Amino acid sequence: MSDYKEFEHKMTRTCEALTTTLATIRAGRANAAVLDQIYVEYYGVPTPIQQMATIATPDPRSLIIAPWDHSVLKSIEKAILASDLGINPQNDGRAIRLVFPPLTEERRKDLVKQTKKYGEESKVAIRNIRRDAIEKFKKQQKASEMTEDDYKIAEKDIQKLTDDFIKEIDKITERKEKELTEI
Numbered sequence: 504m505s506d507y508k509e510f511e512h513k514m515t516r517t518c519e520a521l522t523t524t525l526a527t528i529r530a531g532r533a534n535a536a537v538l539d540q541i542y543v544e545y546y547g548v549p550t551p552i553q554q555m556a557t558i559a560t561p562d563p564r565s566l567i568i569a570p571w572d573h574s575v576l577k578s579i580e581k582a583i584l585a586s587d588l589g590i591n592p593q594n595d596g597r598a599i600r601l602v603f604p605p606l607t608e609e610r611r612k613d614l615v616k617q618t619k620k621y622g623e624e625s626k627v628a629i630r631n632i633r634r635d636a637i638e639k640f641k642k643q644q645k646a647s648e649m650t651e652d653d654y655k656i657a658e659k660d661i662q663k664l665t666d667d668f669i670k671e672i673d674k675i676t677e678r679k680e681k682e683l684t685e686i
Contacts, residue, residue, distance in 0.1 A: 622676035
């Protein structure tokens, strides 16, 4: 049935969103992805830092943000301080340097908890997609667009799809947890 494709696509997007979100959790190394969720007020419009500056990684523990328009340095600095990044930006008048301290054991545990929370939220989203799919098939069956047997098959297929995506989410979160604990 082509109806599955719609739900499979939604589940795939949920996994992609989880991967993107987990990339923003810093794991001891400097990674420009930690800035993805930070927006700076630029001429009245919230703008991602990547769209207004060059971001470089001169060494494994630091990032340098060099805005093309130096007048936004203060705004970038404020946005980083307001975020939950937990790093104090160093502004030299031309660029902002972010130095990532080594993670403490307590901070690692917090990040692992956060990773698990994001994983759980993604699983809930997958289950909601399954519920929507089953409701759609139930309506089709009630409207005599689908037989009872076809409905049972569809329900079983959607459950298998759900189980596969839940396993994928577990793999994604386990990789991130391993990355956080092995540093």
